[in-house]
Amino acid sequence: MSTLTSLKEPQFSPHTLNKFATLMAAGNGYLGLRACHEEAYTDQTRGMYLAGFYHRATPSETTELVNLPDVLQMRIELDGEIFTLLSGSIVDYRRELNYANGELVRRLTWLAPNGKRYQINCQRFLSAAQHSLLCSRIAITPLDDSASVTISTGIDATQTNSGRQHLDEISVRVFEQRYLQGCYRTLDGENEVTIASFCAVSPETSNSFFAKNRRLTQHCSASIAKGKTFQLEKTSWISCSRDEGYGAESVLENLINCVKSGYDNLLAESASVWRNYWQRSRVEVISEHSQDQHALDFALYHLFAMTPAHSERCSIAAKGLTGEGYKGHIFWDTEVFLLPFHLMTQPEIARQLLSYRWHNLAGAQAKAQKNGYQGALFPWESAWSGEEETPEFAAINIRTGLRQKVASALAEHHLVADIAWAVDAYYQATLDETFMRERGVTLLLETARFWISRAVEVNGRLELHDVIGPDEYTEHVNNNAYTNYLAYHNVKLALKYGCFDAELKNLAEDFLTRLWLPASDDNQLIEQDDTFFSKPTIDLAKYKTQQGTQAILLDYSRAEVNEMQILKQADVVMLTYMLPWLFTQQQLAANLDYYEPRTIHDSSLSKAIHGVIAARSGRLAQAYQFWQQACLIDLGDDPHSCDDGIHAAATGAIWLGAVQGFAGLTVERGELHLNPHLPQAWRSISFPFVWQGAQVQLRLTSQQISIITTKPLRIVIEGVETEVLHEFVTPVTGSGTTKGECL
Amino acid sequence: MSTLTSLKEPQFSPHTLNKFATLMAAGNGYLGLRACHEEAYTDQTRGMYLAGFYHRATPSETTELVNLPDVLQMRIELDGEIFTLLSGSIVDYRRELNYANGELVRRLTWLAPNGKRYQINCQRFLSAAQHSLLCSRIAITPLDDSASVTISTGIDATQTNSGRQHLDEISVRVFEQRYLQGCYRTLDGENEVTIASFCAVSPETSNSFFAKNRRLTQHCSASIAKGKTFQLEKTSWISCSRDEGYGAESVLENLINCVKSGYDNLLAESASVWRNYWQRSRVEVISEHSQDQHALDFALYHLFAMTPAHSERCSIAAKGLTGEGYKGHIFWDTEVFLLPFHLMTQPEIARQLLSYRWHNLAGAQAKAQKNGYQGALFPWESAWSGEEETPEFAAINIRTGLRQKVASALAEHHLVADIAWAVDAYYQATLDETFMRERGVTLLLETARFWISRAVEVNGRLELHDVIGPDEYTEHVNNNAYTNYLAYHNVKLALKYGCFDAELKNLAEDFLTRLWLPASDDNQLIEQDDTFFSKPTIDLAKYKTQQGTQAILLDYSRAEVNEMQILKQADVVMLTYMLPWLFTQQQLAANLDYYEPRTIHDSSLSKAIHGVIAARSGRLAQAYQFWQQACLIDLGDDPHSCDDGIHAAATGAIWLGAVQGFAGLTVERGELHLNPHLPQAWRSISFPFVWQGAQVQLRLTSQQISIITTKPLRIVIEGVETEVLHEFVTPVTGSGTTKGECL
CATH class of the missing domain: 2.70.98.40 (Glycoside hydrolase, family 65, N-terminal domain)
Structure with a gap:
């Protein structure tokens, strides 16, 4: 090292x-x-x-x-x-x-x-x-x-x-x-x-x-x-x-x-x-730009510092333990942006983070019931008890004296499916039957129950209405693509792992049969929600130069922003990241090209994921640019961007960008895939990871893939199923792409 | 001016x-x-x-x-x-x-x-x-x-x-x-x-x-x-x-x-x-030392700033409104050290300060009852409600972990008589029958009731046991001279002003007949309490140089200090100040000479009163020195002595020292007395005051007394009863002294 x-x-x-x-x-x-x-x-x-x-x-x-x-x-x-x-x-x-x-x-x-x-x-x-x-x-x-x-x-x-x-x-x-x-x-x-x-x-x-x-x-x-x-x-x-x-x-x-x-x-x-x-965890890169290695070390330093490895009653706050931003509350950031790192370096921590949710199931069930649903509706903001901690009303509008209801706790429900997604990811990486039996399956079943109860029937098909996707600039829409796909995935996982009673099994199968999944159009585009394509666009150049500051809200009201094609972060891009096996490289690129110009990246969760998708689309220069920008969210020149704490999820995303984006190490339906897309500036990347009990050291250059494992490892390298017994070296062909399978 | x-x-x-x-x-x-x-x-x-x-x-x-x-x-x-x-x-x-x-x-x-x-x-x-x-x-x-x-x-x-x-x-x-x-x-x-x-x-x-x-x-x-x-x-x-x-x-x-x-x-x-x-209130002196005028202006500035003249539901906090010391609570300081200034410049404020106590009578009655007494036991520390605000326990002793009960609220009861003393002073200065009828008499009766119920009989005489006088370095003593004399004065005032029922009148008369009043010994000394003269003395030089810091408590425990002739402030000196007509000039001097060497002056209330008594004893140099030192309590070089607020009572005492001490303007049994004792450094002092509706301007030099009044004014000048109709000028003879009447 x-x-x-x-x-x-x-x-x-x-x-x-x-x-x-x-x-x-x-x-x-x-x-x-x-x-x-x-x-x-x-x-x-x-x-x-x-x-x-x-x-x-x-x-x-x-x-x-x-x-x-x-x-x-x-x-x-x-x-x-x-x-x-x-x-x-x-x-x-x-x-x-x-x-x-x-x-x-x-x-x-x-x-x-x-x-x-x-x-x-x-x-x-x-x-x-x-x-x-x-x-x-x-x-x-x-x-x-x-x-x-x-x-x-x-x-x-x-x-x-x-x-x-x-x-x-x-x-x-x-x-x-x-x-x-x-x-x-x-x-x-x-x-x-x-x-x-x-x-x-x-x-x-x-x-x-x-x-x-x-x-x-x-x-x-x-x-x-x-x-x-x-x-x-x-x-x-x-x-x-x-x-x-x-x-x-x-x-x-x-x-x-x-x-x-x-x-x-x-x-x-x-x-x-x-x-x-x-x-156990360091990612080493040899890059023309020394700040790349620094950003990775910075990210991993904080990933250690923020993670309550001592207790499964705690999870990771949005600002870690570095400041009072977001009141120290826990969001979906943990499961989606932070848990993958732990899963591949110290999976017992990933288990603890999921156990945190399991311990707080009662609060999630109560919230579901209170809102007229079944199953578990996890709180948008979570602290110790698992009760919803999102304030009911936002800070007072100092000009009008009014307080708006906070919409996230009311409608940003994708978190429920994100947790199920993480349970599945945990099982795939560990094959931990005990956890699944004792906790994981319950989480999958209760979250699935929630989605089944939340769907509404419209002309025979099931739809999810009045939701907010990760893109918080578009509120209260129907059939948000990210939410619908993830909810589908959630219920499917429950069917796969769960021991349903017959009635619930029928409901789940019916849900999967009839839930509307926004399909690609002729241009391979998936509409973010039912009305998105019909909304007008504006030039976002001014706001993109002030990314992260929500400057758009100084010029437009939230209601106005809601009625335009303006994204805080791109839901469909995020969707292609979460369930990569569902989409072709062409779909990835088309949606990236469509949505990115409409995205301000006011969320710190946005840039790195765009970088991963750009890398998977083979857009290496664009991917590298996104990733480097993502590295600057805390480390950049803005003297006040992290005054109230680091962007915890963004540190996880730095790791994701390098490992899942550039190294191209992904998990698709339980299989480990490797499709390297190294930026031109990088001579090599190497890092350890664990997979189903094997401790693996991976080293990539633009020419060569080198793997050392402590146990036999099945891995699909650039589309070729490979079994690595101990050491393995193979040239990079550049042939592997995501497959775009059907659901 | x-x-x-x-x-x-x-x-x-x-x-x-x-x-x-x-x-x-x-x-x-x-x-x-x-x-x-x-x-x-x-x-x-x-x-x-x-x-x-x-x-x-x-x-x-x-x-x-x-x-x-x-x-x-x-x-x-x-x-x-x-x-x-x-x-x-x-x-x-x-x-x-x-x-x-x-x-x-x-x-x-x-x-x-x-x-x-x-x-x-x-x-x-x-x-x-x-x-x-x-x-x-x-x-x-x-x-x-x-x-x-x-x-x-x-x-x-x-x-x-x-x-x-x-x-x-x-x-x-x-x-x-x-x-x-x-x-x-x-x-x-x-x-x-x-x-x-x-x-x-x-x-x-x-x-x-x-x-x-x-x-x-x-x-x-x-x-x-x-x-x-x-x-x-x-x-x-x-x-x-x-x-x-x-x-x-x-x-x-x-x-x-x-x-x-x-x-x-x-x-x-x-x-x-x-x-x-x-x-209405400025005291002007022509002095060799310019800081004297400054100290007076400073004191009067703060006397205005601290006084809630807008409301009779508020009184003056121990630190005024300048800091958080003493939590903003109200002590006997107000009636004894601050009220006299208002009485002689704006008597309606004195009335308000007394009304503050009247409004809080219920709390004082409840406290008396809770402690097994009758009448009104005003709280040692008072805030808005009139309830006792003294914390039950002092701050934790960081070495032992123990918290001592705070003794003041339990036993420092002289405050009750101080309030009665101030009611009398108010009436004498204003002849405000309405106030007395509506509020003043009630205060006198309820405070008198308290003392009557508090006395214990020992071999036929009444005594006040287990009290703390103003000298807080001597706790839980019997027959503290200050307390006994003031309690006597209190009950006497109630008899004078009150409309007693026959039973209470008998009890009051019995109290006055039988209450033990520590008498002067052959050396004109009054013992501070029953055991004071029997206690050992130590050399206090070291602690006197660190006045106001309570440095003695670093070397001795409170219990040890209690068993020695060590005073925070001198009760008997204070007593001769409060009821001047009871003591001869010889008694004043003898007690000052005895107690002062035993007094550290750790209380900010100490020095100025010593100055007044020294002046009345004809010790002009000593008086001036005390007064100048009293002026430095806040204005002196110590960079931290007033960090948490000014010593409010000390500002009142600066005025008292000049007006009652050097100008020698006192009230004795309803009569205004003038016995000037100007320090050598002062060429003149002049100030306005009000007395029974007359607005008076007084100017004194070492040679001459000059008075201008808006109404005829009866005043005893150096022992000579005088009626001033409008203007009056007379030479200073230096003949007048306090008389030392009997009770």
């Missing part, structure tokens, strides 16, 4: 404080920590979040991921000067997130307003080995003179989510004049979180402790000779009442155990987990 | 952000606004408070004055540089609070990191004429080049009290593309506050509006030529649901009316109210 890249912050800028706080966030799936500086800045949103730790501040608010008490902040005074990079001047500055071990390192030399220079080095990581463990270290060296150093740090529970309070302070303590501990309870009394911290400082340091106004603070003061280094190593243990063995005593015990190891050993322990992860 | 002084901030310092935010706070008795800068600083606590607008965030917290949404903050970008005085450099800087009109003005030249200079002038005031009105103005002039200016400001409801959330957002609106309005409700649903704002900007400015995450924001952008000025005038109207005629529409209407007038006219209107105030 080549050396991992890292994320470098080129310089300190007050304008990009939140962008880099997001990009460089730490995470281990249990905790997420924004990469805020030790010293606070008014423009920087500080945040630490715990997977599944949600709370609703007041009845009028939405359940959200709680911003936990802050243990990272340090108020630093050097010879009486308050350290901030806004004052004095920065002699040199480097900040780097090491993907290899998850450590964030900042090294800087500060020329204070007093004319003296100080070297300040900061390090931190959230342990990948012990998920409650946060370590940070600061080292300060006065370069020009001896110095007095004062650092105030502790556990600061004045943190809120934009003023929304979630936690009550139960107790704050200092044990043995050294261990800080704060216990907090959500205001509804349901959950607790306890944080313990210890600061290891040089022996000559004087320490004092204070508790006031939701802050428990340790003041450390020391005098440091010129050229000598003052060091503070802060170890924190964060645990919540849902954790096994949780208790204030055990939190303290765990902290003390970690303190004995010290920063460097704890980092090494965490790094070894990261090493395993990279070995 | 000579020109009013002003408060000048010598320079910008990140270390004194909160000190000056407090000292320079705006207030009109209805609203208080900390003098935070337009641009935010992480170390500066922003705050706006509305008198009587309390809320309890969670059941485990205390009711507190709600920190309202922030309308003052502005995020300013100049040519893309975020304006903060931490960055770039400050070419010049002046900030000045004009006591004359309540306007805060800041003028500065900023050299931005881009090398360009900008002149930035900020002005603001809370209107003294329309108490819901806040006006601010910012003017920015690029000095070196044309500039792009972007200001973001609005209504920011992310504000909390140290993370405690009090308000829910009901609605945020923008009317007519210009008027911002936010409506908020306390989480208990009891109260609402609505804020409307308008920004008047130069016509070439482009504006946009956003609402997100509890922030309603207007972005204003403009290009300004070199030397030209960009100006933004922001007018805000803040009103709560307790206001007459409150409603979202009326808030908007009122705002629009004010906007029509503009900043300058609104300031002039407010200034005229201030002018009246100063004419």
